[in-house]
Amino acid sequence: MTSATLPLRSRHASGLDAASRELHALHREMLIASGEAHGHVRTSVSNLVAACTEPDQASRAAAALLRIGAVHPARAIVILARPDDAKRMEADVSLHGGDASQPTIELVRLEVGGEPSYHLTGIVAPLLIPDMPVYLWVLGAPPLRQAFSADTVELTERIIVDSGAYDDSAATLALIAGEQHRFGDGLHLADLAWERTAPWREMTAQAFDPVGSRPFLRDITTLTVRCAGERASTEAWLLAGWMASRLSWPASGWPRVDVAADGAQAEDDAGALIEVRVEAARDGRTATVHGRRGGDCLHTSVAIEDAASQRTVSLRQQDDATLISRLMADATDASIYAAAVASAVDLSRRAA
Amino acid sequence: MCADVLTQAPAEEQANPLLEGLRSARLPAPCAVVIFGASGDLTQRKLIPALYALAAEGSLPPGFSIVGAARTEMDDERFRSAMRDAVAEHSRVALHDDVWEGFASGLFAASYDLDRDGGLDALKSKLADVDRDRGSAGNRVFYLSVPPSAVVPLAERLHQAGLCRPEGGGFSRVIVEKPFGRDLDTARELTSRLHEFFAEEQIYRIDHYLGKESVQNLLVFRFANGIFEPLWNRQYIDHVQITVAEAIGVEGRGAYYEEAGALRDIVQNHIMQLMAIVGMEPPSNFEAETVRDEKVKLLRAVRPIHPDDALSHTVRGQYGGGWVDGQEAAAYRDEKAVKPGSLRETFVAMKLDVDNWRWAGTPFYLRAGKRLMKRATEIAIQFRRVPHSPFTGHIATPTGALPPDAMEPNLLILRIQPDEGISLRFSAKVPGQAMRIRSVNMDFLYGSSFLKESPEAYERLLLDCMLGDATLFARADEVEQAWRICTAILDGWRAHPPDTSRFPNYEAGTWGPDEARAFMDRDGRSWHRP
Numbered sequence: 001m002t003s004a005t006l007p008l009r010s011r012h013a014s015g016l017d018a019a020s021r022e023l024h025a026l027h028r029e030m031l032i033a034s035g036e037a038h039g040h041v042r043t044s045v046s047n048l049v050a051a052c053t054e055p056d057q058a059s060r061a062a063a064a065l066l067r068i069g070a071v072h073p074a075r076a077i078v079i080l081a082r083p084d085d086a087k088r089m090e091a092d093v094s095l096h097g098g099d100a101s102q103p104t105i106e107l108v109r110l111e112v113g114g115e116p117s118y119h120l121t122g123i124v125a126p127l128l129i130p131d132m133p134v135y136l137w138v139l140g141a142p143p144l145r146q147a148f149s150a151d152t153v154e155l156t157e158r159i160i161v162d163s164g165a166y167d168d169s170a171a172t173l174a175l176i177a178g179e180q181h182r183f184g185d186g187l188h189l190a191d192l193a194w195e196r197t198a199p200w201r202e203m204t205a206q207a208f209d210p211v212g213s214r215p216f217l218r219d220i221t222t223l224t225v226r227c228a229g230e231r232a233s234t235e236a237w238l239l240a241g242w243m244a245s246r247l248s249w250p251a252s253g254w255p256r257v258d259v260a261a262d263g264a265q266a267e268d269d270a271g272a273l274i275e276v277r278v279e280a281a282r283d284g285r286t287a288t289v290h291g292r293r294g295g296d297c298l299h300t301s302v303a304i305e306d307a308a309s310q311r312t313v314s315l316r317q318q319d320d321a322t323l324i325s326r327l328m329a330d331a332t333d334a335s336i337y338a339a340a341v342a343s344a345v346d347l348s349r350r351a352a
Numbered sequence: 353m354c355a356d357v358l359t360q361a362p363a364e365e366q367a368n369p370l371l372e373g374l375r376s377a378r379l380p381a382p383c384a385v386v387i388f389g390a391s392g393d394l395t396q397r398k399l400i401p402a403l404y405a406l407a408a409e410g411s412l413p414p415g416f417s418i419v420g421a422a423r424t425e426m427d428d429e430r431f432r433s434a435m436r437d438a439v440a441e442h443s444r445v446a447l448h449d450d451v452w453e454g455f456a457s458g459l460f461a462a463s464y465d466l467d468r469d470g471g472l473d474a475l476k477s478k479l480a481d482v483d484r485d486r487g488s489a490g491n492r493v494f495y496l497s498v499p500p501s502a503v504v505p506l507a508e509r510l511h512q513a514g515l516c517r518p519e520g521g522g523f524s525r526v527i528v529e530k531p532f533g534r535d536l537d538t539a540r541e542l543t544s545r546l547h548e549f550f551a552e553e554q555i556y557r558i559d560h561y562l563g564k565e566s567v568q569n570l571l572v573f574r575f576a577n578g579i580f581e582p583l584w585n586r587q588y589i590d591h592v593q594i595t596v597a598e599a600i601g602v603e604g605r606g607a608y609y610e611e612a613g614a615l616r617d618i619v620q621n622h623i624m625q626l627m628a629i630v631g632m633e634p635p636s637n638f639e640a641e642t643v644r645d646e647k648v649k650l651l652r653a654v655r656p657i658h659p660d661d662a663l664s665h666t667v668r669g670q671y672g673g674g675w676v677d678g679q680e681a682a683a684y685r686d687e688k689a690v691k692p693g694s695l696r697e698t699f700v701a702m703k704l705d706v707d708n709w710r711w712a713g714t715p716f717y718l719r720a721g722k723r724l725m726k727r728a729t730e731i732a733i734q735f736r737r738v739p740h741s742p743f744t745g746h747i748a749t750p751t752g753a754l755p756p757d758a759m760e761p762n763l764l765i766l767r768i769q770p771d772e773g774i775s776l777r778f779s780a781k782v783p784g785q786a787m788r789i790r791s792v793n794m795d796f797l798y799g800s801s802f803l804k805e806s807p808e809a810y811e812r813l814l815l816d817c818m819l820g821d822a823t824l825f826a827r828a829d830e831v832e833q834a835w836r837i838c839t840a841i842l843d844g845w846r847a848h849p850p851d852t853s854r855f856p857n858y859e860a861g862t863w864g865p866d867e868a869r870a871f872m873d874r875d876g877r878s879w880h881r882p
């Protein structure tokens with residue numbers, strides 16, 4: 001990863017045209033340096049765009065995009081929008097990763113000041129590699145609504161947000177549900193908070209997968225979800241919403257859903273899931289699936305009547321770059337996410 | 353218990369809506385993998401590390417168990433400790449204490465005796481315990497990681513112990529390692545003996561090449577890209593070359609190699625599989641039988657080399673001393689357990705014709721060898737030259753212009769290992785006033801494009817077997833067809849043994865014997881240099 005972080009070559013430019021020209025010039029320099037006979041190939045699978053409003057977000061985004069670019073060769077564009085600053089458009093362009101004959105990432109860091117900051121789509125469009133999917137990652141830009149302009153939705157293959165990054169999880173989920181309703185199938189949203197629940201969803205789905213356990217899915221009595229921190233997190237609600245929507249739980253009545261935080265002061269991992277328990281009873285028999293985080297592992301125990309089994313799996317890395325690469329490699333079903341969000345909104349309202 | 357809950361459940365209750373949309377939808381049912389030959393090299397280097405990696409990544413179900421079966425006495429604790437060392441040394445995934453604890457709780461040892469009736473009783477009772485305590489419900493995979501001579505006796509004992517037939521809706525599968533016979537007759541004999549105890553659907557013949565990401569990628573390259581398929585035939589392709597070159601020698605397995613040789617060790621299985629994948633017709637779906645039907649059709653269409661033609665259609669070689677990777681390498685005949693006057697081939701090259709509409713007139717040249725210049729497995733597709741060049745006399749070379757037929761034809765290289773990737777050679781204009789043309793290579797390296805770590809071949813194959821997906825395993829008729837082709841060559845070679853004085857005929861660290869070059873020259877072609 002470090003080799004991707006250091007630029008092979010870089011240049012500065014003022015304005016969009018100049019940024020494109022400098023990018024070409026960098027490729028030409030590399031070609032000359034590597035010797036004409038060697039050839040020079042650019043492989044890319046996507047355009048990765050990060051929209052930020054704070055310099056530290058932009059640095060975080062650039063570091064993450066470089067890591068993603070090492071797995072998905074890409075043109076990465078980091079835009080730092082400063083509407084309150086004087087009007088300007090300054091770009092740093094650089095080539096990274098691979099080796100001199102085959103850089104895997106082109107990075108454009110663009111700082112936009114003044115009025116143009118409100119027209120990001122127009123700024124990004126000329127810099128994109130044609131006919132390659134565009135992933136737009138919106139970092140903590142409050143209000144999140146900015147991400148959902150019709151232009152942006154039209155231009156992008158996927159808009160990546162982190163619904164867990166906002167204080168009010170119920171309001172954030174409600175906003176997302178509202179936008180999904182507004183755009184319908186046209187909005188392709190990816191949510192890092194949802195992605196972080198993946199190991200827990202997999203654990204639960206797998207625990208109920210043996211044919212003998214499946215019938216219990218229809219007879220779940222209690223779902224308990226615990227997260228780190230002081231408030232029930234978006235992730236916790238999303239997990240509960242996912243179970244409720246997949247299993248078509250009624251809008252009221254059973255099963256009992258108990259979503260809460262463990263109340264402990266959490267430094268880095270506030271909101272992260274730490275425990276999930278599913279209890280079911282059918283014809284006088286019981287089944288309990290219990291998942292618990294311990295360090296960087298997820299311990300699962302499945303007890304069906306008197307037979308019990310355990311397993312421990314590594315919890316995959318959950319940093320932004322890893323999550324984004326994963327969701328780019330493997331799109332999960334958007335309708336499942338949308339249904340989970342809608343149910344999460346209902347459940348959190350009921351609990352309030 | 354589980355079974356009766358299920359039988360009472362209506363169909364919609366047998367569904368698992370939670371799995372939908374998840375990446376890990378492929379989770380096998382709880383099962384026990386029984387490894388015979390658990391004290392062996394393959395178990396320690398490949399099988400246990402692969403199973404551990406699957407477990408660490410959450411690809412195995414709770415209740416998954418492994419029973420290491422050995423003829424020698426072994427208890428659970430000793431087995432766990434030896435396997436922990438094996439994982440620490442060989443696993444792609446780092447050993448993690450917590451994950452190991454969970455994995456090790458499902459690791460058991462059992463001893464067995466092939467030589468007496470009831471010699472599998474201890475194993476059988478261990479499996480019953482595992483089923484009861486860990487919920488594996490009679491689902492079993494038997495991995496026969498033992499020498500070929502032990503395969504049939506083991507299958508027979510499994511049958512006598514009643515372990516071949518699945519009970520109560522579970523599954524019983526057997527994984528058989530190469531070699532699958534020594535020639536067509538022994539392969540048929542092996543198949544028919546195995547069929548006495550297992551149905552063909554239960555038998556998974558493992559060829560680890562098929563589990564490699566790069567080999568699976570060949571299928572994607574051919575059948576997920578619309579631009580190549582129209583060119584993939586005799587009309588546009590001049591010939592195909594498949595090379596499996598190894599830089600290593602026999603690595604202490606001289607006794608095995610004296611029996612096998614390059615043809616049996618590499619061509620009959622790995623190269624024939626690659627050839628089938630490169631040459632087959634597009635399957636209508638990706639189901640095991642459909643894909644394997646297409647592969648068999650291709651192999652069936654390969655024209656056998658008549659024993660009398662074996663010498664003109666093949667080249668045999670054996671390495672002498674030399675230098676490989678900057679190290680001095682001993683001659684084959686000086687390797688341990690190799691006869692001083694051995695005539696065993698460590699290099700083979702051949703030309704095969706395929707008698708079907710797609711390939712008639714487009715030969716496949718195959719070569720495999722040990723102690724070659726470098727390790728490389730690749731497939732080179734050489735396209736036909738342009739029918740007419742309007743650029744006569746304009747080709748840039750250091751010495752000046754060349755005739756039009758010297759303009760290089762397009763070449764597509766599919767590199768399997770190392771440096772997996774694709775290269776396409778095409779002609780381009782050299783910038784300048786004059787019309788000067790030069791070949792350029794467009795290289796695509798997977799390694800620098802997708803840095804994601806690929807799973808080991810054995811991980812994929814073990815998981816597929818547990819899931820009951822035989823697509824990447826060789827079926828009996830594939831093995832038989834590959835042997836049909838190779839046995840004809842072996843017969844020819846036996847009738848015309850090489851002149852003792854001419855072996856060794858290539859130096860370690862080269863691209864094989866001069867005869868291999870002359871063999872291609874004769875057809876007006878040349879070997880691609882990997």
Ligand SMILES: NC(=O)c1ccc[n+]([C@@H]2O[C@H](COP(=O)([O-])OP(=O)(O)OC[C@H]3O[C@@H](n4cnc5c(N)ncnc54)[C@H](OP(=O)(O)O)[C@@H]3O)[C@@H](O)[C@H]2O)c1
Binds near residue numbers: 390422
């Ligand atoms: N190693 C590789 O890289 C590799 C590659 C491709 C294919 N293979 C194939 O995989 C199989 C296992 O390979 P390996 O290298 O692990 O072999 P190995 O080390 O020579 O033998 C494996 C185990 O088989 C048992 N065994 C030996 N002779 C036996 C006999 N007569 N009857 C029953 N069991 C016997 C021994 O275990 P116990 O004494 O404890 O019972 C031994 O530890 C072989 O068929 C080989 O051809 C291996």
